[in-house]
Amino acid sequence: MEITNKQQxxxxxxxxxxxxxxxxxxxxxxxxxxxxxxxxELKTILSNITSSTLTKELRYLEDIKIxxxxxxxDTPIIVEYRLTDHxxxxxxxxxxxxxxxxxxxxxxxxxx
Amino acid sequence: MEITNKQQxxxxxxxxxxxxxxxxxxxxxxxxxxxxxxxxELKTILSNITSSTLTKELRYLEDIKIxxxxxxxDTPIIVEYRLTDHxxxxxxxxxxxxxxxxxxxxxxxxxx
DNA sequence: AAAGTAAGTATCTTAAAAACTACTTGTATT
DNA sequence: AATACAAGTAGTTTTTAAGATACTTACTTT
Numbered sequence: 001m002e003i004t005n006k007q008q009x010x011x012x013x014x015x016x017x018x019x020x021x022x023x024x025x026x027x028x029x030x031x032x033x034x035x036x037x038x039x040x041e042l043k044t045i046l047s048n049i050t051s052s053t054l055t056k057e058l059r060y061l062e063d064i065k066i067x068x069x070x071x072x073x074d075t076p077i078i079v080e081y082r083l084t085d086h087x088x089x090x091x092x093x094x095x096x097x098x099x100x101x102x103x104x105x106x107x108x109x110x111x112x
Numbered sequence: 113m114e115i116t117n118k119q120q121x122x123x124x125x126x127x128x129x130x131x132x133x134x135x136x137x138x139x140x141x142x143x144x145x146x147x148x149x150x151x152x153e154l155k156t157i158l159s160n161i162t163s164s165t166l167t168k169e170l171r172y173l174e175d176i177k178i179x180x181x182x183x184x185x186d187t188p189i190i191v192e193y194r195l196t197d198h199x200x201x202x203x204x205x206x207x208x209x210x211x212x213x214x215x216x217x218x219x220x221x222x223x224x
Numbered sequence: 225a226a227a228g229t230a231a232g233t234a235t236c237t238t239a240a241a242a243a244c245t246a247c248t249t250g251t252a253t254t
Numbered sequence: 255a256a257t258a259c260a261a262g263t264a265g266t267t268t269t270t271a272a273g274a275t276a277c278t279t280a281c282t283t284t
Contacts, residue, residue: 002146003203003210010157012213013138013206021133023272026125034114039231050273055232076281077231089216094115094125096208101124104201135242151261163262165242188251189261 019064020090024049024057026097029083032067033091036082066090131176132202136161136169138209141195144179145203148194178202 003010020026024046031037031045043054058081061067066087072078083090115122132138139158143149149157155166170193173179178199184190195202 003142003206010139010142010210012217013142013209014135015217016209016213017129017133017138021129023126026129027122030115030122030125040229043231048273050275051232052234052274053272056272076229077279079231086216089212091115093208093212096205097125097128098115100201100205101128104198105124105127152259155261160243162243162245164244164264167262168242188259189249191261 016093019066020093020097022057024053025061026094028054028057028061029066029087029090030094030098032081032083032087033094036070036080038072038078038080042081061087128205131178132205134169136165137173138206140166140169140173141178141199141202142206142210144193144195144199145206148182148192150184150190150192154193173199 020029027046028042031042037045039054039058042058043049043051046054058067058069062069065084067081068084068087070080070082072080132141136158140154143154143157151166151170154170155161155163158166170179170181174181177196179193180196180199182192182194184192
Protein backbone atom coordinates (compact mmCIF):
# COMPACT_ATOMS: atom_id res chain seq x y z
CA MET A 1 0.00 0.00 0.00
CA GLU A 2 1.42 3.34 -0.95
CA ILE A 3 2.02 5.77 1.79
CA THR A 4 1.10 8.86 -0.15
CA ASN A 5 -2.10 7.40 -1.47
CA LYS A 6 -3.76 8.10 1.78
CA GLN A 7 -4.30 11.76 1.30
CA GLN A 8 -4.01 12.46 4.99
CA UNK A 9 -0.87 10.43 5.27
CA UNK A 10 1.66 13.04 4.60
CA UNK A 11 0.46 15.99 6.57
CA UNK A 12 0.21 13.74 9.55
CA UNK A 13 3.94 13.16 9.37
CA UNK A 14 4.49 16.82 9.99
CA UNK A 15 1.99 16.84 12.82
CA UNK A 16 3.62 13.91 14.57
CA UNK A 17 7.04 15.40 14.18
CA UNK A 18 5.80 18.60 15.74
CA UNK A 19 4.91 16.60 18.81
CA UNK A 20 7.98 14.49 19.05
CA UNK A 21 10.51 16.71 17.37
CA UNK A 22 12.64 19.59 18.50
CA UNK A 23 15.67 19.34 20.64
CA UNK A 24 14.10 17.91 23.78
CA UNK A 25 10.65 16.47 23.30
CA UNK A 26 11.76 13.12 21.95
CA UNK A 27 14.26 12.68 24.72
CA UNK A 28 11.79 13.63 27.41
CA UNK A 29 9.29 11.15 26.05
CA UNK A 30 11.92 8.46 25.79
CA UNK A 31 12.78 8.91 29.44
CA UNK A 32 9.17 8.80 30.48
CA UNK A 33 8.64 5.57 28.55
CA UNK A 34 10.28 3.54 31.27
CA UNK A 35 8.78 5.13 34.34
CA UNK A 36 7.51 8.38 35.74
CA UNK A 37 10.07 10.97 36.66
CA UNK A 38 10.17 14.07 38.76
CA UNK A 39 10.95 17.50 37.40
CA UNK A 40 14.43 17.64 38.80
CA GLU A 41 15.14 14.08 37.79
CA LEU A 42 14.43 15.01 34.21
CA LYS A 43 16.44 18.15 34.58
CA THR A 44 19.42 16.14 35.78
CA ILE A 45 19.20 13.46 33.14
CA LEU A 46 18.79 15.95 30.29
CA SER A 47 21.92 17.57 31.40
CA ASN A 48 21.81 20.85 29.54
CA ILE A 49 18.18 21.71 29.61
CA THR A 50 17.12 24.81 31.52
CA SER A 51 14.20 24.93 33.92
CA SER A 52 12.25 27.22 31.70
CA THR A 53 12.66 25.04 28.65
CA LEU A 54 11.81 21.90 30.56
CA THR A 55 8.72 23.54 31.96
CA LYS A 56 7.63 24.67 28.53
CA GLU A 57 8.08 21.24 27.00
CA LEU A 58 6.26 19.51 29.81
CA ARG A 59 3.35 21.94 29.64
CA TYR A 60 3.08 21.32 25.94
CA LEU A 61 3.05 17.57 26.39
CA GLU A 62 0.42 17.99 29.08
CA ASP A 63 -1.70 20.15 26.82
CA ILE A 64 -1.85 17.47 24.20
CA LYS A 65 -2.61 14.85 26.84
CA ILE A 66 0.46 12.73 26.32
CA UNK A 67 1.96 13.47 29.68
CA UNK A 68 0.31 14.09 32.99
CA UNK A 69 1.53 15.96 35.98
CA UNK A 70 0.92 14.28 39.30
CA UNK A 71 1.41 15.89 42.63
CA UNK A 72 2.81 12.99 44.56
CA UNK A 73 3.19 14.78 47.84
CA ASP A 74 1.96 18.14 48.85
CA THR A 75 4.30 19.39 51.44
CA PRO A 76 7.05 19.59 50.48
CA ILE A 77 5.77 19.45 46.97
CA ILE A 78 6.88 16.54 44.85
CA VAL A 79 5.63 16.30 41.31
CA GLU A 80 5.99 13.48 38.91
CA TYR A 81 5.44 13.38 35.20
CA ARG A 82 4.21 10.26 33.52
CA LEU A 83 2.77 9.17 30.22
CA THR A 84 -1.00 9.22 30.14
CA ASP A 85 -2.73 6.01 29.10
CA HIS A 86 -3.04 7.53 25.73
CA UNK A 87 0.54 8.72 25.80
CA UNK A 88 1.79 5.21 26.33
CA UNK A 89 1.02 4.52 22.71
CA UNK A 90 4.08 6.56 21.91
CA UNK A 91 6.40 3.90 23.26
CA UNK A 92 6.32 1.90 20.04
CA UNK A 93 7.21 4.97 18.08
CA UNK A 94 10.11 5.82 20.34
CA UNK A 95 11.31 2.26 20.18
CA UNK A 96 11.39 2.26 16.39
CA UNK A 97 13.17 5.58 16.37
CA UNK A 98 15.85 4.25 18.68
CA UNK A 99 16.23 1.05 16.72
CA UNK A 100 16.56 2.86 13.44
CA UNK A 101 19.00 5.28 14.97
CA UNK A 102 21.20 2.61 16.46
CA UNK A 103 21.25 0.66 13.24
CA UNK A 104 22.09 3.58 11.02
CA UNK A 105 24.14 5.84 13.18
CA UNK A 106 27.48 5.05 11.58
CA UNK A 107 26.36 5.90 8.11
CA UNK A 108 24.20 8.81 8.86
CA UNK A 109 25.21 10.90 11.81
CA UNK A 110 27.72 13.59 11.08
CA UNK A 111 28.40 14.75 14.56
CA UNK A 112 29.79 12.29 17.19
CA MET B 113 13.79 -4.33 28.00
CA GLU B 114 13.92 -0.80 29.23
CA ILE B 115 14.55 1.88 26.70
CA THR B 116 16.73 4.04 28.87
CA ASN B 117 18.89 1.16 29.97
CA LYS B 118 20.73 1.29 26.76
CA GLN B 119 22.89 4.26 27.50
CA GLN B 120 23.02 5.29 23.86
CA UNK B 121 19.32 4.90 23.48
CA UNK B 122 18.25 8.33 24.42
CA UNK B 123 20.70 10.51 22.64
CA UNK B 124 19.99 8.63 19.48
CA UNK B 125 16.38 9.79 19.67
CA UNK B 126 17.59 13.34 19.33
CA UNK B 127 19.89 12.41 16.47
CA UNK B 128 17.14 10.69 14.52
CA UNK B 129 14.77 13.55 15.08
CA UNK B 130 17.37 15.94 13.74
CA UNK B 131 17.30 13.99 10.51
CA UNK B 132 13.61 13.50 10.17
CA UNK B 133 12.32 16.48 12.08
CA UNK B 134 11.74 20.08 11.21
CA UNK B 135 8.93 21.39 9.17
CA UNK B 136 9.68 19.65 5.91
CA UNK B 137 12.10 16.76 6.14
CA UNK B 138 9.60 14.17 7.29
CA UNK B 139 7.18 15.13 4.58
CA UNK B 140 9.82 15.05 1.88
CA UNK B 141 10.92 11.62 2.97
CA UNK B 142 7.36 10.39 3.13
CA UNK B 143 6.79 11.45 -0.45
CA UNK B 144 9.98 9.81 -1.61
CA UNK B 145 8.99 6.55 0.07
CA UNK B 146 6.63 5.69 -2.73
CA UNK B 147 8.69 6.67 -5.72
CA UNK B 148 11.27 9.12 -6.94
CA UNK B 149 10.16 12.65 -7.58
CA UNK B 150 11.45 15.63 -9.44
CA UNK B 151 12.30 18.93 -7.82
CA UNK B 152 9.24 20.72 -9.07
CA GLU B 153 7.02 17.79 -8.30
CA LEU B 154 8.06 18.00 -4.69
CA LYS B 155 7.68 21.75 -4.77
CA THR B 156 4.11 21.39 -6.00
CA ILE B 157 3.11 18.69 -3.56
CA LEU B 158 4.58 20.48 -0.56
CA SER B 159 2.53 23.43 -1.44
CA ASN B 160 4.09 26.14 0.65
CA ILE B 161 7.74 25.29 0.50
CA THR B 162 10.07 27.70 -1.25
CA SER B 163 12.75 26.70 -3.72
CA SER B 164 15.52 27.69 -1.41
CA THR B 165 14.16 25.70 1.48
CA LEU B 166 13.51 22.67 -0.68
CA THR B 167 17.02 22.84 -2.05
CA LYS B 168 18.51 23.08 1.39
CA GLU B 169 16.55 20.14 2.68
CA LEU B 170 17.39 17.98 -0.29
CA ARG B 171 21.08 18.84 -0.03
CA TYR B 172 21.03 17.88 3.61
CA LEU B 173 19.37 14.56 2.89
CA GLU B 174 21.90 13.93 0.16
CA ASP B 175 24.77 14.73 2.49
CA ILE B 176 23.70 12.09 4.91
CA LYS B 177 23.19 9.61 2.07
CA ILE B 178 19.50 9.10 2.53
CA UNK B 179 18.50 10.67 -0.71
CA UNK B 180 20.27 10.74 -4.03
CA UNK B 181 20.00 13.18 -6.85
CA UNK B 182 19.80 11.70 -10.29
CA UNK B 183 20.07 13.62 -13.49
CA UNK B 184 17.51 11.83 -15.58
CA UNK B 185 17.95 13.88 -18.70
CA ASP B 186 20.53 16.41 -19.51
CA THR B 187 18.97 18.77 -21.92
CA PRO B 188 16.59 20.08 -20.84
CA ILE B 189 17.71 19.11 -17.41
CA ILE B 190 15.45 16.85 -15.44
CA VAL B 191 16.48 15.79 -12.00
CA GLU B 192 14.91 13.22 -9.77
CA TYR B 193 15.38 12.59 -6.12
CA ARG B 194 15.08 9.13 -4.69
CA LEU B 195 15.87 7.26 -1.53
CA THR B 196 19.25 5.58 -1.56
CA ASP B 197 19.33 1.88 -0.79
CA HIS B 198 20.28 2.84 2.68
CA UNK B 199 17.63 5.51 2.80
CA UNK B 200 14.94 2.99 2.08
CA UNK B 201 15.30 1.76 5.61
CA UNK B 202 13.48 4.89 6.65
CA UNK B 203 10.23 3.65 5.17
CA UNK B 204 9.37 1.61 8.24
CA UNK B 205 9.93 4.60 10.44
CA UNK B 206 7.75 6.83 8.30
CA UNK B 207 5.07 4.19 8.20
CA UNK B 208 4.94 3.95 11.98
CA UNK B 209 4.84 7.72 12.29
CA UNK B 210 1.90 7.91 9.92
CA UNK B 211 0.08 5.09 11.65
CA UNK B 212 0.53 6.62 15.06
CA UNK B 213 -0.50 9.99 13.74
CA UNK B 214 -3.66 8.74 12.09
CA UNK B 215 -4.66 6.80 15.16
CA UNK B 216 -4.13 9.61 17.59
CA UNK B 217 -4.86 12.71 15.63
CA UNK B 218 -8.23 13.43 17.17
CA UNK B 219 -6.95 13.43 20.67
CA UNK B 220 -3.68 15.09 20.11
CA UNK B 221 -3.55 17.60 17.33
CA UNK B 222 -4.57 21.09 18.27
CA UNK B 223 -4.55 22.66 14.87
CA UNK B 224 -6.82 21.26 12.11
C1' DA C 225 18.19 31.55 61.91
C1' DA C 226 20.53 30.43 57.62
C1' DA C 227 21.09 27.48 53.92
C1' DG C 228 19.33 24.11 50.92
C1' DT C 229 15.92 21.51 48.06
C1' DA C 230 11.86 20.98 44.95
C1' DA C 231 9.39 22.88 41.53
C1' DG C 232 8.89 26.10 39.20
C1' DT C 233 8.10 31.61 36.85
C1' DA C 234 9.59 35.84 34.35
C1' DT C 235 12.26 38.42 31.15
C1' DC C 236 15.52 39.05 27.85
C1' DT C 237 18.87 37.59 24.38
C1' DT C 238 20.78 34.63 20.92
C1' DA C 239 20.79 31.36 17.39
C1' DA C 240 18.71 28.58 14.11
C1' DA C 241 15.02 27.55 10.88
C1' DA C 242 12.17 28.97 7.48
C1' DA C 243 10.18 32.57 4.41
C1' DC C 244 10.40 36.37 0.98
C1' DT C 245 12.01 38.31 -3.11
C1' DA C 246 14.57 38.42 -6.92
C1' DC C 247 17.69 36.48 -10.17
C1' DT C 248 20.07 32.68 -13.23
C1' DT C 249 21.02 29.15 -17.11
C1' DG C 250 19.59 26.43 -20.63
C1' DT C 251 15.96 24.71 -23.44
C1' DA C 252 11.32 24.53 -25.58
C1' DT C 253 7.13 26.49 -27.08
C1' DT C 254 4.08 29.93 -29.47
C1' DA D 255 11.45 37.19 -30.77
C1' DA D 256 9.05 36.67 -26.47
C1' DT D 257 7.39 33.73 -22.95
C1' DA D 258 7.56 29.86 -20.12
C1' DC D 259 9.45 25.85 -17.71
C1' DA D 260 12.89 23.16 -15.01
C1' DA D 261 16.00 23.40 -11.59
C1' DG D 262 17.98 25.86 -9.10
C1' DT D 263 21.16 30.20 -6.42
C1' DA D 264 21.73 34.47 -3.56
C1' DG D 265 20.78 37.65 -0.11
C1' DT D 266 17.85 39.45 3.30
C1' DT D 267 14.22 39.37 6.72
C1' DT D 268 11.01 37.22 9.84
C1' DT D 269 9.70 33.74 13.04
C1' DT D 270 10.43 30.33 16.31
C1' DA D 271 13.10 27.62 19.43
C1' DA D 272 16.16 27.45 22.85
C1' DG D 273 19.41 29.49 26.23
C1' DA D 274 20.94 32.73 30.04
C1' DT D 275 20.05 34.79 34.19
C1' DA D 276 17.62 35.87 38.01
C1' DC D 277 13.88 35.30 41.12
C1' DT D 278 9.88 32.86 43.87
C1' DT D 279 7.23 29.90 47.37
C1' DA D 280 6.95 26.63 50.61
C1' DC D 281 9.04 23.59 53.14
C1' DT D 282 13.31 20.94 55.64
C1' DT D 283 17.68 20.29 57.53
C1' DT D 284 21.77 21.89 60.08
